[in-house]
Amino acid sequence: MSSPINLQIKSLYEDFSPKEQAIATYILENPDKVAHSSISDLSTELGIADSTFFQFTKTLGYSGFKDFKLALLKQENDLSAVTIHENVQKDDSVLVMAEKVFDSNMKTLTDTRKLLKEADLNKAIKLISESRRLYFFGVGGSEIVATDAYHKFLRSPIPVGHSTDYHIQLMEASLLTQADCAILISHSGKSKETIHIAEAAKKAGAKIIVVTSQANSPLAKLGDVVFISISEEIEFRSEALASRIAQLSIIDSLFVILMFNNREQAQDTIAKVRSVILEIKEK
Known part of the structure; x- marks a missing residue:
């Protein structure tokens, strides 16, 4: 796939079904775990059938879970950056809030590029x-x-x-x-x-x-x-x-x-x- 998997998922996220969004969110939040787990283990943790996870990878354009997992392993370093930027929290200082806004904007530009x-x-x-x-x-x-x-x-x-x-x-x-x-x-x-x-x-x-x-x-x-x-x-x-x-x-x-x-x-x-x-x- 020419585009990083995390960016691909984000660009399609709003069109996913609720189950697909749950899978997508899990992948975005746990890229390392997904890259090193079996489809059965992941499906059990998400409470879905193996076929549901398999079909999700096909929706992204892969031939199946193995193909998706191989691509994910290659992009593991890129995907790990997803969790770096957290949402603004109620207890954040005004400076931290501003810094998070800047971080979000900079990451947005990098991802879009x-x-x-x-x-x-x-x-x-x-x-x-x-x-x-x-x-x-x-x-x-x-x-x-x-x-x-x-x-x-x-x-x-x-x-x-x-x-x-x-x-x-x-x-x-x-x-x-x-x-x-x-x-x-x-x-x-x-x-x-x-x-x-x-x-x-x-x-x-x-x-x-x-x-x-x-x-x-x-x-x-x-x-x-x-x-x-x-x-x-x-x-x-x-x-x-x-x-x-x-x-x-x-x-x-x-x-x-x-x-x-x-x-x-x-x-x-x-x-x-x-x-x-x-x-x-x-x-």
């Missing part, structure tokens, strides 16, 4: 570079990431668009064409609003780039290219705290690559933006 694939980056840049217009879509907390992306890509040679209003986003998506590209951001990948936007954009023929934390989410299945952001969030998972940092970094990466690939045009666009902003600052 491991999932980046050159083929995906090349394909996304090609779609963006060849698009007539590039639109950014996101709802709720993801709208903040979309706005940041729009603000950034205004400096690129590609015409861009973004609205903070959901209904306007939906209208914009419906007016896209085969010559356009849409980047949709959603932590869960299950936001009905964002899915509706993606469906409208796809129906219009636009190319779709998705940034999400859930690899098997409905939104991810609509993407021509999908980037996965991984985070350690547990208690505040729905708030997508650390994953936002990873999503911003994915967007930053696409922006930098695009600008370097179109250096002359990019320099001209940046010069125009800097010139008009400088005029305001000097008054």
Whole structure:
């Protein structure tokens, strides 16, 4: 498997059944024990049938438990890092809380970087570079990431668009064409609003780039290219705290690559933006 097993499990976790989530949690919390135990011992401890654990490994893409265990042994050192970052505790000092937030963000970036694939980056840049217009879509907390992306890509040679209003986003998506590209951001990948936007954009023929934390989410299945952001969030998972940092970094990466690939045009666009902003600052 090209991706570390712990990151693979996290990206699929929300789509697992309750039994599968119990197995996944056990693997994440006890990687060393799983790597050195038999399937019978593990199944007994979890109170499940051997076949249930076996089927779970097949869900992850392995031929069976032996294949999974071999891959786990190879990645044992990486998996042991899962338990390093604990949740913020009530008795933690404010400094310790802040340090844990920083640790979580840094681990999120490291984990997300491991999932980046050159083929995906090349394909996304090609779609963006060849698009007539590039639109950014996101709802709720993801709208903040979309706005940041729009603000950034205004400096690129590609015409861009973004609205903070959901209904306007939906209208914009419906007016896209085969010559356009849409980047949709959603932590869960299950936001009905964002899915509706993606469906409208796809129906219009636009190319779709998705940034999400859930690899098997409905939104991810609509993407021509999908980037996965991984985070350690547990208690505040729905708030997508650390994953936002990873999503911003994915967007930053696409922006930098695009600008370097179109250096002359990019320099001209940046010069125009800097010139008009400088005029305001000097008054």
